[in-house]
Amino acid sequence: MTRPHRAIPVCLACRQTPEHDGLCPSTDAEATYYLQHPLPGGHRDWTPAGIRYTGTPARRHAVRALMATTVWARMYDTPELPMSPGLLTKHILAEFGSTSRRTARIGYTTDFLTTLDCSCDPWRCIHDHDNPTGDPAPDWLTGPGIDPDLLVTVTLVAVEIRWAEMWQTYWFADTGGAVNLAIDSIPETSPPGISVACHRRWCDVCPGDTKPGPRDTARKPCPCSCHSGTRS
Numbered sequence: 001m002t003r004p005h006r007a008i009p010v011c012l013a014c015r016q017t018p019e020h021d022g023l024c025p026s027t028d029a030e031a032t033y034y035l036q037h038p039l040p041g042g043h044r045d046w047t048p049a050g051i052r053y054t055g056t057p058a059r060r061h062a063v064r065a066l067m068a069t070t071v072w073a074r075m076y077d078t079p080e081l082p083m084s085p086g087l088l089t090k091h092i093l094a095e096f097g098s099t100s101r102r103t104a105r106i107g108y109t110t111d112f113l114t115t116l117d118c119s120c121d122p123w124r125c126i127h128d129h130d131n132p133t134g135d136p137a138p139d140w141l142t143g144p145g146i147d148p149d150l151l152v153t154v155t156l157v158a159v160e161i162r163w164a165e166m167w168q169t170y171w172f173a174d175t176g177g178a179v180n181l182a183i184d185s186i187p188e189t190s191p192p193g194i195s196v197a198c199h200r201r202w203c204d205v206c207p208g209d210t211k212p213g214p215r216d217t218a219r220k221p222c223p224c225s226c227h228s229g230t231r232s
Contacts, residue, residue: 009124012055013048017124026123033183042167042186050181052122053115053154053173062113063181066156067171070107076202081108085157085174092159092170092178099161104200107158113173117152156181162200165189191223198224 013034014021025031025048033045034055046054054060073079081089085108093100120126127146154173161168169184190199197206203226209219221227 009126011123012051012125013123020123039184039186041188042184045183045185047180047182050173050179052125053113053179054181055122055125059115062115063156063171066109066111066113067158069109069111070156070158071110072105072107072158072160074105074200074202075103076197076205079106081106085155088172088174088178089157089159092157092172095178096159096161102161102163103159104162104167104202105158105160107156107160109156112153112155114151114153116146116150118150162190191225193220193222194224195222198222198226 008018010017011020011024011026013026014024016024020027025034031048034048034051035046037044037046046060054063073081080086089106089108093103096103116125116127118125118127152175154175157172157174157178159170159172161170165187167184167186167188170180171182171184172178173181193210195206195210197203203224206222206224206226208227209221212219
C-alpha cells in the first residue's frame with residue numbers, strides 16, 4: 001500500500017517530498033556525505049550510511065556529545081582495548097587493508113547512545129527527533145508514544161588515520177557491525193623527512209633521528225620541531 005503524498009515525510013537530506021531532489025545523496029550510490037559541518041581547521045562529513053543515527057539536529061547533537069567522551073589509545077606497540085570495541089576495531093582495520101598501517105590512534109566510548117531501531121526509510125523517518133521544548137537531546141526513554149522495543153543502545157569506535165597532508169578520523173557506531181557515521185578531515189602537512197613517530201604525534205617515542213632510506217648511509221636527524229622544544 002502506497003502512502004498518500006501528504007503523508008510521506010520529507011527527506012532528511014534534501015527536504016523534498018514525495019520525490020527526492022535530483023542531487024540528493026539518497027539517490028547517489030557514490031555519495032560520500034549528505035551534510036558537511038566545519039571543524040576547527042577542517043570539516044566533518046556526515047555519511048549516508050549513518051543517516052539513521054545522525055539524520056536530524058537532535059541525533060547529531062547526541063552523537064557529538066558521545067564523541068566527546070572517547071577514550072583514545074595510540075597504535076604504538078599493541079594497545080589493550082576492552083573486548084567488544086577491540087574486536088570491532090580489529091575488523092575495521094582489516095577492512096581498511098593497507099591504509100590501516102597509517103593508523104595513529106584508535107578510540108572507543110564507554111558511554112552509549114540511546115536511539116531508535118525503527119523500520120522507517122532512514123531518509124524519511126517518521127519519528128520526530130527534535131524535541132519541541134527546545135531540548136537538543138530528547139530522552140527517548142521517556143518520549144511519548146515511543147515503543148520501548150524500538151530502543152537500542154550503541155557505542156562508538158573511532159580510527160584516526162595520518163596521511164602525508166591530512167588527518168582523518170572515521171567514526172563508527174557499534175551496532176553488532178560497524179556503521180560509518182562521520183569522517184573528520186583536518187589538513188596538516190607533515191614536515192619533509194620527519195620520523196614515523198613524530199608524523200603520528202608520538203613525539204615522546206621518537207629517537208631523534210629517522211630510519212635510513214635505501215640510499216642513505218646513516219640515520220638523519222628528525223626535523224620535527226618537538227626536538228627543539230616546540231611542536232610542529
